[in-house]
Amino acid sequence: MTxxxxxxxxxxxxxxxxxxxxxxxxxxxxxxxxxxxxxxxxAWPVPRPDGRSxxxxxxxxxxxxxxxxxxxxxxxxxxxxxxxxxPRWVSLADIENAILEKQRWIFAKLGEWRQRDARRVLxxxxxxxxxxxxxxxxxxxxxLDSPVGALLFxxxxxxxxxxxxxxxxxxxIQDRVQGWLQHQARRLLAERLDLYASRLGxxxxxxxxxxxxxxxxxxxxxxxxxxxxxxxxxPLSVIDYVAAHELAHLKEMNHGPRFWQTVESxxxxxxxxxxxxxxxxxxxxxxx
Numbered sequence: 001m002t003x004x005x006x007x008x009x010x011x012x013x014x015x016x017x018x019x020x021x022x023x024x025x026x027x028x029x030x031x032x033x034x035x036x037x038x039x040x041x042x043a044w045p046v047p048r049p050d051g052r053s054x055x056x057x058x059x060x061x062x063x064x065x066x067x068x069x070x071x072x073x074x075x076x077x078x079x080x081x082x083x084x085x086x087p088r089w090v091s092l093a094d095i096e097n098a099i100l101e102k103q104r105w106i107f108a109k110l111g112e113w114r115q116r117d118a119r120r121v122l123x124x125x126x127x128x129x130x131x132x133x134x135x136x137x138x139x140x141x142x143x144l145d146s147p148v149g150a151l152l153f154x155x156x157x158x159x160x161x162x163x164x165x166x167x168x169x170x171x172x173i174q175d176r177v178q179g180w181l182q183h184q185a186r187r188l189l190a191e192r193l194d195l196y197a198s199r200l201g202x203x204x205x206x207x208x209x210x211x212x213x214x215x216x217x218x219x220x221x222x223x224x225x226x227x228x229x230x231x232x233x234x235p236l237s238v239i240d241y242v243a244a245h246e247l248a249h250l251k252e253m254n255h256g257p258r259f260w261q262t263v264e265s266x267x268x269x270x271x272x273x274x275x276x277x278x279x280x281x282x283x284x285x286x287x288x
Contacts, residue, residue: 077109127170137235185229219249
């Protein structure tokens with residue numbers, strides 16, 4: 001029998017206090033119209049020196065395991081990821097069964113820590129005149145006025161003129177900026193998809209923007225690709241990686257070795273960009 005008990009209340013998360021539901025676990029790929037595994041959600045946190053790993057669906061869960069004299073299996077989630085303390089007499093199979101039993105709580109808590117990391121990297125935008133936010137990896141300053149009386153982006157000075165009255169509310173400013181970003185995304189993301197589709201020799205059957213909170217892109221078995229418009233905050237290399245990643249699913253609807261070979265064939269620098277994206281979640285970029 002597997003015994004479960006949370007650790008004492010401390011800095012780490014507690015097993016009996018789930019505060020949020022994690023993203024749903026992906027089903028096995030291959031069904032018509034089914035989306036491939038969400039990008040950047042397949043292996044987090046990163047491997048640790050004292051760690052082991054367990055494959056759960058299309059995700060790889062890394063965790064630290066410590067054998068102790070305690071009588072129960074304890075789970076802790078903190079900035080190091082998942083740590084497990086287990087009795088010496090409990091088998092590894094029992095430990096892995098306990099992980100599977102509590103996987104929803106585990107992934108929820110890992111997601112919360114992931115969001116905290118992202119918020120430290122990408123602070124919340126103050127929606128006002130003179131505020132800045134990243135656009136293609138570089139800061140852009142927001143200006144309520146406009147020299148032409150309409151929305152205008154001055155690429156040389158990196159100023160986005162919103163053509164709004166001085167008394168415009170934060171919500172009005174946010175809506176205008178978000179609309180502009182989505183317009184830019186429809187054009188640029190489609191262009192990058194076409195470029196890498198040509199390099200790979202494939203064709204997708206449809207492209208749409210998404211505002212998903214847990215994924216940067218997705219690809220269905222029937223060839224439809226969705227990319228998150230919030231990618232416009234990141235450098236072009238990140239957009240290219242996500243485009244190459246989703247297009248590779250048109251040949252390999254999984255994340256196995258042949259899939260990553262396919263990504264590398266059209267985007268050789270994918271490993272570095274993938275590393276840079278660790279800790280970034282769509283719901284934590286500024287323009288929400």
